[in-house]
Amino acid sequence: MSAHQQSLSAREAGPTVSVVLPVHNGEPYLAEAIDSILGQTFGDFELIAVDDASTDNSRRRLDDAAARDSRVCVVDGADRGLVGALNLGLSLARGEFIARMDADDISQPDRFARQVSFLRENPDIAVVGSAITLIDAGGAVVREISYPSAPADVDRFLMEVGSALAHPAVMARRTAMLTVGGYRKLFQHCEDYDLWLRMAERYLLANLPDRLLRYRQHGSKASLRHAPAQRLATHMARLCAEARRSGQPDPLEGRSTLSLDDLDRFGLGTERREAIVRQVVDAAPPLAIRIRVATVRGLQQVLPAAWFEWLRNVARRQKSLSAH
Secondary structure (H helix, E strand, C coil): CCHHHHHHHHHHHCCCEEEEEEECCCHHHHHHHHHHHHCCCCCCEEEEEEECCCCCCHHHHHHHHHHHCCCEEEEECCCCHHHHHHHHHHHHCCCCEEEECCCCCEECCCHHHHHHHHHHHCCCEEEEEEEEEEECCCCCEEEEECCCCCHHHHHHHHHHCCCCCCHHHCEEEHHHHHHCCCCCHHHCCCHHHHHHHHHHCCCEEEEEEEEEEEEECCCCCHHHHCHHHHHHHHHHHHHHHHHHHCCCCCCCCCCCCCCHHHHHHHCCCHHHHHHHHHHHHHCCCCCCCCCCHHHHHHHHHCCCHHHHHHHHHHHHHHHHHHCC
16 A cells, blocks of 8 residues: 555544534633644644534634644534533544543643553553643633542542543543443533543543643633532432442433432432532522622522522522612
8 A cells, every 4th residue: 555545544544533622602712722732742633623602703713723724623513502512523523532622721732642642552441531730710820630540549539529530631432432322411510520430330541640731710610600500410420320330220311401309319318318408509609798699590400499499589688688
């Protein structure tokens, strides 16, 4: 086979890495995020940017990137939401490995090179993340965050603590992600945690100690805006994993929404059930004097109607007091 034929064959087979980047109104940090991908020392990748109904200039920035680099593919997400955008990107990916990336984070230049090398050297491991550097809106370092490295420690952390991998720092085998069905919309706001739990039941997951991603934290971060729903979904994902690992069917399979009433499906003791309820409610924005009614509206999707109405009345009373 000639060198030209080998080149054509490689292109038809797809790149080594497919980067899945969902974008919704990510303009403030998007250019820096894209540049950190295009500047990787490992260049055999495609960047699948899913524009999920952005109303700012995100689409223009994505199109500009695609115009200057043929590895960038911009896809219309048609307002699917984050989970839908992730699954769309996953379905279009051609790479052996899937690298995640968010529109407000920054990958270190050698991230792909290190993760591809690790997965090549460890064929029994399906997912590898890394340590990260937490930065603020302006890019200043807030703190360094490390995760357990060995697969056994990652699995233990997942079941006892929470997510053991930073989602936008992950690289995974595409076939493994597809085998478990990708992301589940039911667990939006902790879709990655649910995915890692399900993958850990079939595969090994690990982290590199290297800090390969700068993770930006700012006021418009989805995890901050949806804290109560995220807290509830996280508990539900772990409870489902406990059920599956004990040989039971997934108690929430086929469900389309989550609420605190779903806790009844798990046969929990009173103490554990009440602890979960308290944590979900505590994740809501503080009911301070200057609170607006809208700040607790996000709880409506996870709290029983009577609880939500009580919280809303508290907020209204405080708003009235602050007006005098």
